[in-house]
Amino acid sequence: MSERHPLHDPLPRGRATREPLPGGGVVLVVPDGRPGPPPLHFKRVTDRQWVLLQGELPLIQARLEGEGCCHDLRLRRLSGACSPLPPLFSAASRAGTDWPHHYALRLDETGHGPLYRGRWRLRSPAAFAPYIWSDDLVRDWPDASLELLCGGGWQGVLPLRPFPAPDAPRVKAYRKQAREGSLAPVLLWWVSFLDGWLLLDGHDRAAAALAEGMQPSCVELARLPDDDRWQATADEVTEAHEEHMARLAARPASPETARQRQALERGYAEAISTLPYEADGTPVFD
Numbered sequence: 244m245s246e247r248h249p250l251h252d253p254l255p256r257g258r259a260t261r262e263p264l265p266g267g268g269v270v271l272v273v274p275d276g277r278p279g280p281p282p283l284h285f286k287r288v289t290d291r292q293w294v295l296l297q298g299e300l301p302l303i304q305a306r307l308e309g310e311g312c313c314h315d316l317r318l319r320r321l322s323g324a325c326s327p328l329p330p331l332f333s334a335a336s337r338a339g340t341d342w343p344h345h346y347a348l349r350l351d352e353t354g355h356g357p358l359y360r361g362r363w364r365l366r367s368p369a370a371f372a373p374y375i376w377s378d379d380l381v382r383d384w385p386d387a388s389l390e391l392l393c394g395g396g397w398q399g400v401l402p403l404r405p406f407p408a409p410d411a412p413r414v415k416a417y418r419k420q421a422r423e424g425s426l427a428p429v430l431l432w433w434v435s436f437l438d439g440w441l442l443l444d445g446h447d448r449a450a451a452a453l454a455e456g457m458q459p460s461c462v463e464l465a466r467l468p469d470d471d472r473w474q475a476t477a478d479e480v481t482e483a484h485e486e487h488m489a490r491l492a493a494r495p496a497s498p499e500t501a502r503q504r505q506a507l508e509r510g511y512a513e514a515i516s517t518l519p520y521e522a523d524g525t526p527v528f529d
Contacts, residue, residue, distance in 0.1 A: 259351045259358070261344065264520060268343040268366030270467065271351065273358050280528040281359040283327065283443075285434075287527045295441075297325060297355060302403055307391075316389040316397075316437070324403035326444040327356030331427050342428050343367055346462050356443075357432060361469035364520055367428060367462055375399055376449075376458050379439070382406045389437065400431065400449075402442040409454035417451030426452060426460065433465040435525045465522035 262270040280286070283297045295303035302324050308315045328349050343365040350356050350365075379399025381387045384406070389397045407414045420426040429445030442449065445459070452459040487507055494500050 259347075261347055264343075264364060264366055266366075268364065269347045270520070271347045271358070271363040271365060273351075273360050273363065275360045277359045279359040279526065281357050282353075282355050283357040284359075285525065285527040287529050293527055297323070312392065314391045316391055318387045318389065318401075320385045320387070320403065322404075325355045326430075327353045328430060328444045329353070340427075342462050346430055346464075350464070357464070362467040364465045364467050364522065365462055367460065371458060371461070372398070373458075376453060380406070380453075389439075391438070397437055397439045399439045400442055401437070401439060402446055402449075404446050407447050407450040409450060411447070411450070413447040414450045414454060417448050418455055421448075421451045421455045421457060428460040428462045431461050431463050433463055433522055433525070435522065436527070466525060467520060468523040 259271045259273045262272060264270050280296075283295070286294050286296055288294055291307040293305050294301050295305075300323050301321055304319045304321070306317045308317060328346065329352075347363075347365050350358055350363075375398060379397065381389075381399060381401045384402075387401070389399070389401075391397055409418075417426060426448055427445070429449045430443045431440035432443050433440055440463070443464070449459040484507065488504070491500055491504055491507065
């Protein structure tokens with residue numbers, strides 16, 4: 244079962260629409276009737292301090308230290324985080340659930356999540372770099388320090404609850420599902436200024452998968468641009484592609500130039516198809 248608050252009140256405002264995401268997953272389009280800030284949101288305190296709130300309850304207090312290209316983000320997490328998902332039952336895990344669509348539906352119904360007007364991407368990444376769930380998984384509680392580097396970032400997972408021990412009762416129950424391949428994925432929220440993820444739901448499931456020597460399967464939530472800013476990048480990519488194709492056309496025809504032309508066309512199509520779905524910056528509300 245998911246961690247949850249006793250009261251999972253539905254949002255009273257308009258329902259979101261869902262669109263298929265190329266390559267698998269779903270785009271959730273939240274109507275204008277849900278302006279920010281949402282129930283779960285970041286709030287600016289000063290230029291170097293912010294807090295993560297769920298309603299009026301602070302979940303994270305953060306302070307940035309250091310100058311130049313290397314900063315330490317000092318964090319203190321507080322108890323009381325409420326999962327934005329209702330309970331998950333093992334029967335659903337064994338039924339071949341489309342998890343991005345399932346979580347999109349549940350997030351649209353909750354009064355505890357980060358959704359507000361705009362476009363949101365939910366997808367199941369094939370895999371993460373090994374260090375994300377090992378060295379860069381924050382196990383310390385409640386205080387932690389993240390090293391944020393220019394051009395590199397942190398790229399780890401920050402739990403919103405104390406991370407469970409491998410022999411905790413609920414973790415032991417989930418370990419059997421992990422071995423069977425029926426464990427529901429955890430829900431991660433991509434936060435751009437951390438260059439990493441908040442673990443919104445599935446702390447026990449994550450601990451169970453790791454205890455069995457596996458990476459936890461995930462559904463990643465990220466906000467998408469809700470305007471056409473990506474079009475400028477598309478124009479630049481198209482211009483560069485046309486220049487490459489023109490140079491290739493000036494060469495003598497051969498099997499090699501044909502292979503290069505096919506590779507360029509394939510790369511261009513893949514690049515253009517992903518641009519509208521690249522994650523946008525995570526807002527911090529004043």
